[in-house]
Amino acid sequence: VFLSLKYPQLAIDMLHEAGFEITINESNNPIPQEELINICQDYDALFSTGSNKIDAHFLERCKHLDIISQFAVGYDNIDVEAAKKQGIVIGNAPGAMTDATADVAFGLMIMVSRKMIYMHKTIEKGQWNHFVPTANLGFELRGKTLGVLGLGTIGMAMAKRCKAAYDMDILYHNRSRNQQAEETLNAQYVSFDELLKQSDVLSVHCNLTEETKGLFNKDAFIKMKSGAIFINTGRGGIHNEEDLIDALKNADIWGAGLDVTNPEPMQSDNPLLQMENVAVLPHIGSSTVEARNEMARMSAQNIIDFYKTGKIPYPVT
Ligand code: 8YV
Numbered sequence: 653v654f655l656s657l658k659y660p661q662l663a664i665d666m667l668h669e670a671g672f673e674i675t676i677n678e679s680n681n682p683i684p685q686e687e688l689i690n691i692c693q694d695y696d697a698l699f700s701t702g703s704n705k706i707d708a709h710f711l712e713r714c715k716h717l718d719i720i721s722q723f724a725v726g727y728d729n730i731d732v733e734a735a736k737k738q739g740i741v742i743g744n745a746p747g748a749m750t751d752a753t754a755d756v757a758f759g760l761m762i763m764v765s766r767k768m769i770y771m772h773k774t775i776e777k778g779q780w781n782h783f784v785p786t787a788n789l790g791f792e793l794r795g796k797t798l799g800v801l802g803l804g805t806i807g808m809a810m811a812k813r814c815k816a817a818y819d820m821d822i823l824y825h826n827r828s829r830n831q832q833a834e835e836t837l838n839a840q841y842v843s844f845d846e847l848l849k850q851s852d853v854l855s856v857h858c859n860l861t862e863e864t865k866g867l868f869n870k871d872a873f874i875k876m877k878s879g880a881i882f883i884n885t886g887r888g889g890i891h892n893e894e895d896l897i898d899a900l901k902n903a904d905i906w907g908a909g910l911d912v913t914n915p916e917p918m919q920s921d922n923p924l925l926q927m928e929n930v931a932v933l934p935h936i937g938s939s940t941v942e943a944r945n946e947m948a949r950m951s952a953q954n955i956i957d958f959y960k961t962g963k964i965p966y967p968v969t
């Protein structure tokens with residue numbers, strides 16, 4: 653098994669105990685594409701994550717691989733259809749980072765509504781001089797409307813937090829209706845357009861697909877409330893960054909909280925980082941000890957079970 657980065661020790665121990673011969677990219681630097689393809693020629697299984705594009709070219713050159721185990725829930729970096737054609741099994745780690753990612757979405761919402769990141773920066777810059785009754789004003793979240801795009805497990809965890817903390821009204825748009833959310837949170841299914849128009853906070857939790865790529869563009873931001881906050885903890889490719897910057901500059905929306913950007917990493921001179929009502933994090937949705945260990949366990953288990961039984965517990969189908 654080749655491990656494309658230094659993954660949590662739990663995964664390494666599990667693979668060792670199960671008798672696998674493993675090689676780890678101890679440098680922790682992402683391996684350039686062609687180099688990884690060459691390395692993979694000598695391995696049966698690849699333990700990797702979103703930083704490598706497992707496209708048709710990769711799969712064509714590595715068709716001898718039995719399994720690619722993705723240390724993530726998202727797998728937009730993998731051409732799953734091409735993998736199927738080559739007979740390569742793909743596994744992922746769904747559910748491992750549900751609470752961790754929902755916490756980041758919820759945190760971003762609060763940080764943006766109260767301009768917390770910007771306020772921190774004003775102190776750093778020596779700009780905390782005296783009290784001004786009408787300065788630094790944010791807004792409160794109680795009773796506001798949360799719109800969720802993609803009401804799966806993470807979207808649901810965000811909706812529950814917003815309902816419990818601020819009694820927010822929940823709207824959602826999704827591929828299918830979420831009965832549980834409708835019954836327990838009184839969530840209301842609406843069209844994408846209505847979601848844009850009615851949400852005070854719009855939180856993105858869907859996968860990046862051909863359908864969702866660039867979905868939040870100029871047209872979408874214009875339809876949103878001028879007081880709305882846009883939150884994205886899904887994938888940066890779902891919003892168009894230039895359009896988001898324009899929407900914030902033109903006050904088409906009020907603020908934005910991003911844990912995902914396009915490209916990643918974001919460059920330090922990005923104009924979003926200078927904006928008052930913006931908070932950007934370096935893709936830390938799953939960065940808790942608990943989530944990363946569970947991701948490690950699931951990803952290792954996929955490889956172990958594949959060679960033991962021919963089946964994997966967490967397949968991408
Ligand atoms: C990872 C994620 O940090 O699980 C996912 O889909 O986005 C994160 O948990 C990321 O995939 C690392 O590439």
